[in-house]
Amino acid sequence: xxxxxxxxxxxxxxxxxxxxxxxxxxxxxxxxxxxxxxxxxxxxxxxxxxxxxxxxxxxxxxxxxxxxxxxxxxxxxxxxxxxxxxxxxxxxxxxxxxxxxxxxxx
Numbered sequence: 210x211x212x213x214x215x216x217x218x219x220x221x222x223x224x225x226x227x228x229x230x231x232x233x234x235x236x237x238x239x240x241x242x243x244x245x246x247x248x249x250x251x252x253x254x255x256x257x258x259x260x261x262x263x264x265x266x267x268x269x270x271x272x273x274x275x276x277x278x279x280x281x282x283x284x285x286x287x288x289x290x291x292x293x294x295x296x297x298x299x300x301x302x303x304x305x306x307x308x309x310x311x312x313x314x315x
Contacts, residue, residue: 216237217236217237217238218234218235218236218237219234219235219236219237219278219281220232220233220234221233221234221235221274221277221278223261223270223273223274225265225270229262230261230262230264230265230270231259231260231261231262231265231270231271231274232259232260232274233257233258233259233260233274233275233277233278234256234257234258234259234278235255235256235257235278235281235282236255236256236257237254237255237282238254238255238256239254255282257275257278257279257282259271259274259275259278261274
């Protein structure tokens with residue numbers, strides 16, 4: 210797999226008794242929407258995601274993967290969400306939901 214040697218792409222697999230029960234990834238990317246290509250914006254953002262086998266949900270596996278990937282992101286890369294002209298680097302949150310999950314809340 211090409212991404213294994215890529216310092217900007219960090220895939221992970223959670224094993225439980227030798228069985229793959231979840232995957233996670235951290236992708237380091239340049240600051241979105243930033244003008245120019247100043248070095249300070251290179252590798253300044255990250256995308257984190259995970260998938261857990263539903264049979265293993267509720268066991269803290271997603272928390273463990275996310276914690277490990279965040280340790281990697283903030284420990285080695287110091288990522289921030291975006292750069293604000295007046296405030297400097299600021300943090301933010303992005304949330305996601307499946308359409309079927311939204312329908313269940315209505």
